[in-house]
Amino acid sequence: MNRFLNSGGEMPEEKRGGDRKREKYEAKRLSVEWFIECFQGQESHYCRSKSINRIYLASGLTIRKMWRMYNTARDEDLRVKQSFFRHVFNTKYSIGFGNPRTDVCSTCIELLERIKTEKDASKKNVLMVEKTIHRLKYKAFYAILQEENEILQTITFDCQKNQPMPKVPDQSAYYSRQINFYHFAILVGNSKAKLDKSNIHSYYWDETSHCKGSNEIISAVYDFLKNFEFGDKIKILRIVSDGCAGQNKNTGMIAMLGKWLYTEAPTNIKEIELIFPVVGHSFIPPDRLFAKIEKILKTKEVITSPSEYAAVLEQNGMCKDLASIPVFDWKKSYESIIKPTTSWHFQFMKTKRFFITRTKTENILVQGEETYRNEIREKKTITKKNKKITMISPQVIQPNRVYIKQAKIQDVDRLLKKRLEMGGEIWKN
Structure with a gap:
C-alpha cells in the first residue's frame, strides 16, 4: 500500500511471466531485419508510383532462398533457423514476390465477391446485371480491336x-x-x-x-x-x-x-x-x-x-x-x-x-x-x-x-x- 502511495497513484508494473527470451535473440532479430531491408523492391509495370504499403521483390526469390542467403552471409553466432527468419519476414514486413496484380479488374473481383456473399435475391440480381453490363463494355472494346476495314x-x-x-x-x-x-x-x-x-x-x-x-x-x-x-x-x-x-x-x-x-x-x-x-x-x-x-x-x-x-x-x-x-x-x-x-x-x-x-x-x-x-x-x-x-x-x-x-x-x-x-x-x- 505504501509503494502504491509513493508511486503517485500509478498501478505497479506486472513483472511476472512475459517474453523472457526476446532479449536473448534481439541481436539475431535485428540482423535479420537489416538483411531483409537491404533488398531493393522492383517497381511494377502497372504501378508507376512507389507503394508505401507493400514491397515486391524479384519473382526468382523465396523466403527459403533468402534464409539460405542470410545464413551464408552471417557468422555462426547470428545464424537462425528458417522458422525464425520466416516469422520476422511475415510479421515485420509486408513483402511479396513478383509484380502486384494491379492489372486485374477490381470491378470484376468486387462484384464477384458481393454476389457470393449477398443473401437478398433482389440485390443479388442487381449485382448480376451490373456484372453483365461491365462484361459487355470490355467485350465491346475487344470487338473494336478486332475490326478490319x-x-x-x-x-x-x-x-x-x-x-x-x-x-x-x-x-x-x-x-x-x-x-x-x-x-x-x-x-x-x-x-x-x-x-x-x-x-x-x-x-x-x-x-x-x-x-x-x-x-x-x-x-x-x-x-x-x-x-x-x-x-x-x-x-x-x-x-x-x-x-x-x-x-x-x-x-x-x-x-x-x-x-x-x-x-x-x-x-x-x-x-x-x-x-x-x-x-x-x-x-x-x-x-x-x-x-x-x-x-x-x-x-x-x-x-x-x-x-x-x-x-x-x-x-x-x-x-x-x-x-x-x-x-x-x-x-x-x-x-x-x-x-x-x-x-x-x-x-x-x-x-x-x-x-x-x-x-x-x-x-x-x-x-x-x-x-x-x-x-x-x-x-x-x-x-x-x-x-x-x-x-x-x-x-x-x-x-x-x-x-x-x-x-x-x-x-x-x-x-x-x-x-x-x-x-x-x-x-x-
Whole structure:
C-alpha cells in the first residue's frame, strides 16, 4: 500500500511471466531485419508510383532462398533457423514476390465477391446485371480491336516492364540498385494480326539517355507516324493503348496527334480515333510481343549492356534507339496553346474514345465518348482563344542529360566488377 502511495497513484508494473527470451535473440532479430531491408523492391509495370504499403521483390526469390542467403552471409553466432527468419519476414514486413496484380479488374473481383456473399435475391440480381453490363463494355472494346476495314488503319502500342542492367546470376543483385532498360513497342494491325517483323516497331533506351515519361512516348509515336507509309485508301487512323495517364492518356498525346494530322498526315486521312480499354481488361497485341521477348530473356543469365537487350528486340521487329531520334518537350510546348482538361467540353478521365478531325482554320476538333458504341457528343476545338494547333512547336530534349544517383552507379559498377575484367568502365561515361 505504501509503494502504491509513493508511486503517485500509478498501478505497479506486472513483472511476472512475459517474453523472457526476446532479449536473448534481439541481436539475431535485428540482423535479420537489416538483411531483409537491404533488398531493393522492383517497381511494377502497372504501378508507376512507389507503394508505401507493400514491397515486391524479384519473382526468382523465396523466403527459403533468402534464409539460405542470410545464413551464408552471417557468422555462426547470428545464424537462425528458417522458422525464425520466416516469422520476422511475415510479421515485420509486408513483402511479396513478383509484380502486384494491379492489372486485374477490381470491378470484376468486387462484384464477384458481393454476389457470393449477398443473401437478398433482389440485390443479388442487381449485382448480376451490373456484372453483365461491365462484361459487355470490355467485350465491346475487344470487338473494336478486332475490326478490319480497307479504309481503317489500326495501330497499338505499350511499354514493356523495365528490365534491369546488368542482369547477373549474383545474389547481391537482389539488393543492389540497377540501371533500367526501357522498351516501347508499336504494332501495326488489329488484334488478329500476326507478330511479324514487318509490323513491329520497337523503340528502346535506358535511364542514362532519357527519362520514361509522356515526352518520350509521344516523341516515339510521332517518329513512327512521320515515317510510316499509309495506304491511299486509308481514311481513319485508329490508335489503341492502355490508359496510363502519365504516358499515353494525356493532353500531350492529343496535341501531338492534332498537329500531325493538320500539318504532316496524308490528305486521305480524315480522322484519328484514340481508344483506351476498360480498366483491368487491357490485354492488347503488344502484350503478346512482350511475353515472347521475356521468354527469350529468361534463357539469358547474364546481360551486361543495352546492346544485348537490343539484339533480342531486333530478333522480333524493327528497332530504333530513342537517343537516335529527336525527343521533344511536348508538355512545355502545348501549355500556352491547349486549354486545361478541366475546361474541355467533356470529362477527360472518363472518356474511352477520342475523335480528332481537321478544321479549315489551322485547328482541330475533338470529340470525347465514354462508351464504345455511341457517338453522341459534339466536336469542339480545345485550343485557347486566338491559338491554333499549328502553333505548337516543341523544343528538342538533348539525350544523355539524365542525372543518375552516385549510389546507383556504385552498385552497378560493383556488380560489373564481379563479372567483367573491364571493371564497369562502359558505365562511367
